[in-house]
Amino acid sequence: MSTSQSPLAGGNNATNGDKARFGVVTVSDRASAGTYEDLSGPAILKFFDEAISSSWEAVYRIIPDEKAQIEKELKTLCDVEGCCLVVTTGGTGPAPRDVTPEATEAVCDRLMPGYGEQMRAISLRHVPTAVLSRQTAGLRGKSLILNLPGKPKAIRETIDEVFASIPYCIELMEGPYITTNEHVVKAFRPGKKKIRASPSLANGGPTNGQRLCTSQLHVRRQGHVLTLVSESGHRQAARRAANALRRTVACAEVDSRFLQTSVALQQEAAPAPSDHIEVEVNGQPVQILKGSTVMAACDAAGVDIPRFCYHHRLSIAGNCRMCLVEVAKSPKPVASCAMPAAPGMKIKTDSALVKKAREGVMEFLLINHPLDCPICDQGGECDLQDQSMHFGSDRGRFTEMKRAVKDKNLGPLVKTVMTRCIHCTRCVRFASEVAGVQDLGMTGRGNNSEIGTYVEKLMTSELSGNVIDLCPVGALTSKPAAFTARNWELRSVESVDTSDAMGCNIRVDSRGNEVMRILPRLNEDVNEEWISDKARFQYDGLKRQRLDVPLVNRGQGLERAHWADALTAVQAGLKGIKGNEMRAIAGKLADAESIIALKDLMNRLGCSNLYSDAGFADLDADVRSNYLMNTSLSGISQADVVLLVGSNPRTEAPVLNARLRKLWLEGGQLATIGPDLDLTYPHEHLGEGAPALAELLKTGSGWGKKLKEAKNPVIIVGPGILHRQDRGSILQKVHEVVEKTGVVRDNWNGYNVMHDSASRVAALDLGFLPSARSASAPPPKFVYLLGSDDFAEEDVPADAFVVYQGHHGDRGAARANVVLPGTAYTEKAATYVNFEGRAQRTKVAVPPLGDAREDWTIVRALSEVLDLPLPYDSRADVRARLGDVAPHLTRVGEWDAPLWLNGQYFKAFAARAAGDKAAPSQDPFQSSIENFYLTDVISRSSQTMAKCVQAREVMPTSFNTSQPGPAPSYGVNKGGAK
Amino acid sequence: MLRQGLTRLAAAALRVQEVASCQQVQAQAPVTWGRLAMATNSHDIFNVHRHSPDNNLDTPFDFTEANYELVTELLSRYPTNYRQSAVIPLLDMAQKQNQGWLSLSAMNKCAEVLGMPPIRVYEVATFYTMFNRSKIGKYHVMVCGTTPCMLCGSRKIHAALRDHLGIDFGETTKDGMFTLGEMECMGACVNAPMIAVADYTRGVEGFSYGYFEDLTPQDAVSIVEDLRSGKSPVKGSQYRSKAEPAGNVGTGKWVPVPQNLTQTLTFEASGGKPPGPRCRDLDFEAPKDPPAGPPNAKTGSNKPV
Numbered sequence A: 001m002s003t004s005q006s007p008l009a010g011g012n013n014a015t016n017g018d019k020a021r022f023g024v025v026t027v028s029d030r031a032s033a034g035t036y037e038d039l040s041g042p043a044i045l046k047f048f049d050e051a052i053s054s055s056w057e058a059v060y061r062i063i064p065d066e067k068a069q070i071e072k073e074l075k076t077l078c079d080v081e082g083c084c085l086v087v088t089t090g091g092t093g094p095a096p097r098d099v100t101p102e103a104t105e106a107v108c109d110r111l112m113p114g115y116g117e118q119m120r121a122i123s124l125r126h127v128p129t130a131v132l133s134r135q136t137a138g139l140r141g142k143s144l145i146l147n148l149p150g151k152p153k154a155i156r157e158t159i160d161e162v163f164a165s166i167p168y169c170i171e172l173m174e175g176p177y178i179t180t181n182e183h184v185v186k187a188f189r190p191g192k193k194k195i196r197a198s199p200s201l202a203n204g205g206p207t208n209g210q211r212l213c214t215s216q217l218h219v220r221r222q223g224h225v226l227t228l229v230s231e232s233g234h235r236q237a238a239r240r241a242a243n244a245l246r247r248t249v250a251c252a253e254v255d256s257r258f259l260q261t262s263v264a265l266q267q268e269a270a271p272a273p274s275d276h277i278e279v280e281v282n283g284q285p286v287q288i289l290k291g292s293t294v295m296a297a298c299d300a301a302g303v304d305i306p307r308f309c310y311h312h313r314l315s316i317a318g319n320c321r322m323c324l325v326e327v328a329k330s331p332k333p334v335a336s337c338a339m340p341a342a343p344g345m346k347i348k349t350d351s352a353l354v355k356k357a358r359e360g361v362m363e364f365l366l367i368n369h370p371l372d373c374p375i376c377d378q379g380g381e382c383d384l385q386d387q388s389m390h391f392g393s394d395r396g397r398f399t400e401m402k403r404a405v406k407d408k409n410l411g412p413l414v415k416t417v418m419t420r421c422i423h424c425t426r427c428v429r430f431a432s433e434v435a436g437v438q439d440l441g442m443t444g445r446g447n448n449s450e451i452g453t454y455v456e457k458l459m460t461s462e463l464s465g466n467v468i469d470l471c472p473v474g475a476l477t478s479k480p481a482a483f484t485a486r487n488w489e490l491r492s493v494e495s496v497d498t499s500d501a502m503g504c505n506i507r508v509d510s511r512g513n514e515v516m517r518i519l520p521r522l523n524e525d526v527n528e529e530w531i532s533d534k535a536r537f538q539y540d541g542l543k544r545q546r547l548d549v550p551l552v553n554r555g556q557g558l559e560r561a562h563w564a565d566a567l568t569a570v571q572a573g574l575k576g577i578k579g580n581e582m583r584a585i586a587g588k589l590a591d592a593e594s595i596i597a598l599k600d601l602m603n604r605l606g607c608s609n610l611y612s613d614a615g616f617a618d619l620d621a622d623v624r625s626n627y628l629m630n631t632s633l634s635g636i637s638q639a640d641v642v643l644l645v646g647s648n649p650r651t652e653a654p655v656l657n658a659r660l661r662k663l664w665l666e667g668g669q670l671a672t673i674g675p676d677l678d679l680t681y682p683h684e685h686l687g688e689g690a691p692a693l694a695e696l697l698k699t700g701s702g703w704g705k706k707l708k709e710a711k712n713p714v715i716i717v718g719p720g721i722l723h724r725q726d727r728g729s730i731l732q733k734v735h736e737v738v739e740k741t742g743v744v745r746d747n748w749n750g751y752n753v754m755h756d757s758a759s760r761v762a763a764l765d766l767g768f769l770p771s772a773r774s775a776s777a778p779p780p781k782f783v784y785l786l787g788s789d790d791f792a793e794e795d796v797p798a799d800a801f802v803v804y805q806g807h808h809g810d811r812g813a814a815r816a817n818v819v820l821p822g823t824a825y826t827e828k829a830a831t832y833v834n835f836e837g838r839a840q841r842t843k844v845a846v847p848p849l850g851d852a853r854e855d856w857t858i859v860r861a862l863s864e865v866l867d868l869p870l871p872y873d874s875r876a877d878v879r880a881r882l883g884d885v886a887p888h889l890t891r892v893g894e895w896d897a898p899l900w901l902n903g904q905y906f907k908a909f910a911a912r913a914a915g916d917k918a919a920p921s922q923d924p925f926q927s928s929i930e931n932f933y934l935t936d937v938i939s940r941s942s943q944t945m946a947k948c949v950q951a952r953e954v955m956p957t958s959f960n961t962s963q964p965g966p967a968p969s970y971g972v973n974k975g976g977a978k
Numbered sequence B: 001m002l003r004q005g006l007t008r009l010a011a012a013a014l015r016v017q018e019v020a021s022c023q024q025v026q027a028q029a030p031v032t033w034g035r036l037a038m039a040t041n042s043h044d045i046f047n048v049h050r051h052s053p054d055n056n057l058d059t060p061f062d063f064t065e066a067n068y069e070l071v072t073e074l075l076s077r078y079p080t081n082y083r084q085s086a087v088i089p090l091l092d093m094a095q096k097q098n099q100g101w102l103s104l105s106a107m108n109k110c111a112e113v114l115g116m117p118p119i120r121v122y123e124v125a126t127f128y129t130m131f132n133r134s135k136i137g138k139y140h141v142m143v144c145g146t147t148p149c150m151l152c153g154s155r156k157i158h159a160a161l162r163d164h165l166g167i168d169f170g171e172t173t174k175d176g177m178f179t180l181g182e183m184e185c186m187g188a189c190v191n192a193p194m195i196a197v198a199d200y201t202r203g204v205e206g207f208s209y210g211y212f213e214d215l216t217p218q219d220a221v222s223i224v225e226d227l228r229s230g231k232s233p234v235k236g237s238q239y240r241s242k243a244e245p246a247g248n249v250g251t252g253k254w255v256p257v258p259q260n261l262t263q264t265l266t267f268e269a270s271g272g273k274p275p276g277p278r279c280r281d282l283d284f285e286a287p288k289d290p291p292a293g294p295p296n297a298k299t300g301s302n303k304p305v
């Protein structure tokens, strides 16, 4: 039969990921009996072959006109064979045995009569008898069943037109992404004109076994182009993610125009831009930026290259050799991560040579790697384990002894099992390049190389925990989390860190109702992929000192109480107190939802004495650009001259400090006014305090000139300044500098204010500030502490009735008359605003402890007891209210450039400063953070953080002295060598 | 007390463990080479530092005035933004000044002078085996163990020195005079076997790194004896004036080649024909007593005798 010549598969066959499966059913008594040769089925297959460019295969059946049999066959094709499209031919006429439409309707869940009508309309143009056909179509599960006419000629006439809508239909049913050859039939997709079929996804895809990561979506970055690749071939998922990402990508470095779903690097006929070159990866041409590596070319082509030492945020080491690929005319395989791609290069990643090379490298790596996966904390998320599944052998030829290396003591955070090290030097490069501490190195040579500090010493970075993520094997793992959980038992929730005001994106991994570890999450605009040690390791503080029941002090100290009693106790405490005699203070970790609820409640009580315990009550918060990081974090990466005023970013926001260090590595210049510190990069120290600021204003000031001449100048005012009494006059001086040197100019706002705690910006955004008449308020008789433990003593008079709402028993709870147990950031879905004004949300990773409640609900419940019910009953309602007050709080993850109002408010500042005549004091500027490891109730309760503090007291921090103490700095200025 | 004792015990146990792991490496080396040296030629066993009474952060080290001048001169050869490039010559100088080894403070001093982080200096010092990171004898006697020397009897040289000095590779004599080491080919194979002696008795100025070639075991012993008694043994070949084919010491004593064979460019001895390659005859049974010269020296042909 001629069917043997009919193609049963087609399209570009390079993929196996998203192959489309079609069913073709010829319904005919005579054909099934072999009386005549079936021509209709082959005609359909021939159409597929001509029309479809993506990869497909077909299942072809010939069956008699038996309803039961047709039904059975359709069901099998849809349910068992997994065909996304089943076409029948024949059996649609009025003859008694023509039952195909009936069988189709019987198996379909939903009908799509439109197809039948369209086909009849097409056929009617050719023959009047077309009205006799009863074709229909319908959906069964994720399959589309379509009745076609019986005659080959009619089949082609109809299907040529009808097929235009089918790829989109299949896509909507979450089927594979089908692309067509446009000269035969043009697949129509509404609004998709710009996104073309992706060679890397639809055709190239990951080649066999090369995809090694586990996540569903990959974001690849190459130069300015971000590419989202969906593992499962679900373009829709990729596109949805791309849209989400597009919203967040605002920086110029990664322009949203360059954000694409799986490719479009390949432009059809368009000539390659001159800064691109074309290379060939496995026979498929790709355009890449000049100067890219061979590995980048493979990435752009959607081919994954296994790797250990390469990391796109670190320099290229080229020492693991796992990334070997074959390049035409090169006698040996080349390390793709270190080899620049040349125009016309022919790269092969799937050849026997490459396979053998990778297997060889893997065998060498495994020679000295211990076989201790069952007791290794990296097990299950280990690059070596994963890649040895692909390239490892099930037996070894090495019969000698494995080497053993002494474990190093890097401090209380990073656990080392150095025998497992594969010497990729990622940790060494991270420490010296990103963290900027010259602590780690590779000593010895060859088989005896070791990673370590040579002289035992503490790893002195605030970012040290990131080497745990970077280490591709289990050589560096988390000490606090050692042997507490296997990673596959953990439930992950995407959240936001609150240990500083940067709002680093984190993933909270929990088991049961315990947080087991915290990992960073990628967000190029905020934390890239780093988090500070406090963000990563303070979680054990969530298990200690917790408040889990309401407590009431009835004269004999705090006693357990029921919620109702506690709330009535607050009501009693409020009795007879006038609004002006009340005060609310928001603490470091308060979330936006509870802040707005408390503000609304206090306003209802007639109180407008709303403070935060940061101590900058009179900060001008009318204009957001007064208290935000106006340049945004990704904007700061484009700065060339940076002046830090009264700030130590190393402790206030370590991840920002890494960004500043990167700036310096790229040639930026930095200076500080304030304490003379080791910031991990060289910088000029202009002075200790206000006089140095005044100096900048003088003509002929070197740095004044530098700021003026810079392309993108940045001034960052640290939280230490905001905490000072004379902040007004200092800020005014800063603004004079800003004005004089033009730090704010067209399309560039270089004026930044940095905060040190997660709640501050939300409080300012929501106007949680004392009103004008607060200044004349009498000493408070009632104080509501919203998680505030850092209040000033005079703000809470001894005779005041104090309510403390929070999650840790610290200073605030100790002083309280009533304690209302709230939730920590891992236990609630809450909004936090980071210091650039970006609203982000935490999610519930573990349930609240005991009787504790989500914070805004506590305030809501209290309002009910006080008979002043707040008008929101659900989280969505509170968020709607947030949106009313500050619309950006509902645009989660987005960053809007704060309005600068043409500097109008300078004038207001100047006027105000002139009013109170207070000259800035001569005191040196200070950072607001004394001890990085102990900043809020959570970190203060954490034993790990306490160990970090202790380690700095007992372990040497320097190579030069056995004495502990502040880490030294090397080189001409502070901070290590390049 | 008890706690201290326990800590010391634990430390001892650790060391045993480490030493054991080092021995595993060593197990692959020939039996005679069996000391606690790593597979490198360095006499330092560990690639990490451990404080000891004579090597800790407080061990004093500073370049002498005279040497500081040399340092300045050295640094002037490199661009100011590439001062680190001078790390190897600087470490070398520190080692010569410090009686042949780099204490931790010596490395730290180099780091300080070069303005580079100490760990980067440690990386260099641990990588190159000619830097010694633990105390060493006044003379570092290094026996070449690579193939040509080995074929010409370097094992006998090693054995003679070992028996005479009572130390093996990586060890130092009790009087602190000699440390024995093994080296890879030092490029003097033509006069194999050979030893090199680094003389750390005279500081940076008087430092010498002498080759002693064409050694019989007896020669090797008398060279170290001369050194011990303050004499200066003859450097270079002990038997010939240059690298002419004048004879060899493969048998344990100097055997001159017959006069007519020293002229490699004339073929008189072989009757005008080239003597041909002197390769070993595979069927040749070596007599118990070695003949007085190369087996076929008499005939001048490469036919078996």
Ligand code: SF4
Residues within 6 Å of the ligand: A420, A421, A422, A423, A424, A425, A426, A427, A428, A451, A470, A471, A472, A473, A475, A476
């Ligand atoms: S410890 Fe880990 S990250 Fe560091 S070199 Fe070894 S394998 Fe690489």
Ligand code: FES
Residues within 6 Å of the ligand: A306, A307, A308, A309, A310, A317, A318, A319, A320, A321, A322, A323, A324, A335, A336, A337, A338
């Ligand atoms: S990834 Fe290329 S050599 Fe390691």
Ligand code: FES
Residues within 6 Å of the ligand: B144, B145, B146, B147, B148, B149, B150, B184, B185, B186, B187, B188, B189, B190, B192, B193, B194
């Ligand atoms: S083999 Fe000993 S010097 Fe070359």
